[in-house]
Amino acid sequence: MHPERREITEDRDGLPLRLGLRLLAADATTPLADVLVEVWQADHVGRYSGFQPFEARPGQAVTSESVPHDVIAAGETYLRGSQRTDERGMCAFNTIYPGWYASRTVHIRLIAHLRDHSVTTQLYFPDPVTDEVFSRPPYRGRPQRDTTNATDSIFAHGGEQMILDLQGDPTTGYTGVLCVVLDGQAGPASAAGPSAESDG
Template identity: 90%
Template sequence: MEEDLVELLASTRVTCRLLVEQTQGPYHRAVHPERREITEDRDGLPLRIGLRFLAADGATPLAGVLVEVWQADHVGRYSGFPSFEARPGQVVTSESVPRDVIAAGETYLRGSQRTDERGMCAFNTIYPGWYASRTVHIHLIAHLGDRSVTTQLYFPDTVTDEVYRRPPYRGRPQRDTTNATDSIFADGGEQMILDLQGDPTTGYTGVLCVVLDRQARPASAAGPSAESDD
């Protein structure tokens, strides 16, 4: 990892947050190549994410944690799945979102990394796009042995607004959901907002230090969620 990213993560230790359990959503796939660069051919503002995982004591680094991430591209589409645009006034539910994989070979914006001896890992990606009924987010599952915790990473609304005023995001309609109106974010999402540095022209670096409780639910219990959104 780059030294600036290591320093940023180290400096967030005093504000390390408990990793919040949130819904997995319908777009998870068993396709997460072990790689740092997950963008592939997707257009978007460069985003570098640095994560640090500590044990429940808030001091001991957790090495070897397998961290999966996946997200939507700048038009709100997940690799493998068809685009989904809600009709005006449509209530989005898990039944109304297309869940059939139509392009099994697509892997963009999906990947995994193991934390190093400092409990750190990083991903190079793009700023996510939005889709109906959800605020901007990135999905994450942290696997520690036979335990796992599923959560979502978020962004300050003011930053998202700035990013979405620029291409390739600005050609889309105005997003319909913010952090303040997202039902999933309301359940602990404030703790999972990335600390961002950068600008909406050249890109951002987002870091987060989290405490991972070893008493997280077994990995076998972290199956597809019945929640309404991804």
Template identity: 35%
Template sequence: MKRRALLGLFLYPLARAQCPPTPALTEGPYFLREVPRRQDLREGLPGVLLRLTLRVQDRTCQPLGGLRVDLWHTDALGRYSGVNAPGVFCRGWQATDGQGRVEFRTLFPGWYPSRTPHLHLRVEAGGRSFATQLFFPEEIQQRVYARPPYAERGMPRIGNRQDGLFRADLLLSPKPEGEGYGADFVLTLPF
């Protein structure tokens, strides 16, 4: 049996690695297509800096360059620009580089009554789109929401486990960076 398995290694090329696809979540009602292409989404607003680096790959774990990646979320007070506040703050898009990477500099999002804090992502690839959301550990939320301007609103009313869309496999692992946080996440497209 061992000899047959070894022979198979020589006769058949090694299969490509398989990366499990990132779970898709609703795009939500607040996506806006006409937003600036930019790295910094803060527009001078107060809040805790969040550096988010994304790597987009296919199911064989190969990086995907040249794809549009949109990021949007609320400001520190829980408002979406272009929806319940004027402007285009906390919104933007970038194209992935040859390593499938994009980096955004933005604010840690605020919250609104029906949801736990989250980020929205949308990736366009070959005429198709993929949307998901990313979440934050509650211990990081507690640290951030104790600081201004978040402190005036206090902690979110909905915790991660009470949010109907929350998934633990979409939880970021932010690390302190200066006065803010940095987080990396790999998005594996399902197609």
């Protein structure tokens, strides 16, 4: 389980990102309160904390099944955290804009632990914003990313609904919000950005 905290950046360099989420039940109006939400992401050079560096083979799709899960540094927790939703179904994290790794578009992973099951999904970013962010330090020192939203095999399955609504700029940082409607055990049924805005 990721540490329960709002600030997950630790010592990682990158453009500040404030992430705000609101979880709603299948009726799209009832807030899901006291749900433990876990997020984790790659740093600006595409590395996850606690896991082996991973380079995909040419043509290999990177999924949760294909990435090695051998923990090599259990004490490393950067860019990982969890929060419980409040009575409005909201939670927030302070992090950085994620970097990319081979065969995947830029994303943040998320698990919502409901009473009788968990829902796993990914949060995405508009490609034009990512291109602008990656043209600036500390991201610009890396090769050009090999996968965009349009060419990502996982994004193709409902990713458009999971794109964060971003406000801000590539110099000072962004606030990204999303309202996620969870449809039973089927996972996220729909999402809409602006209604996820949080004042917390």
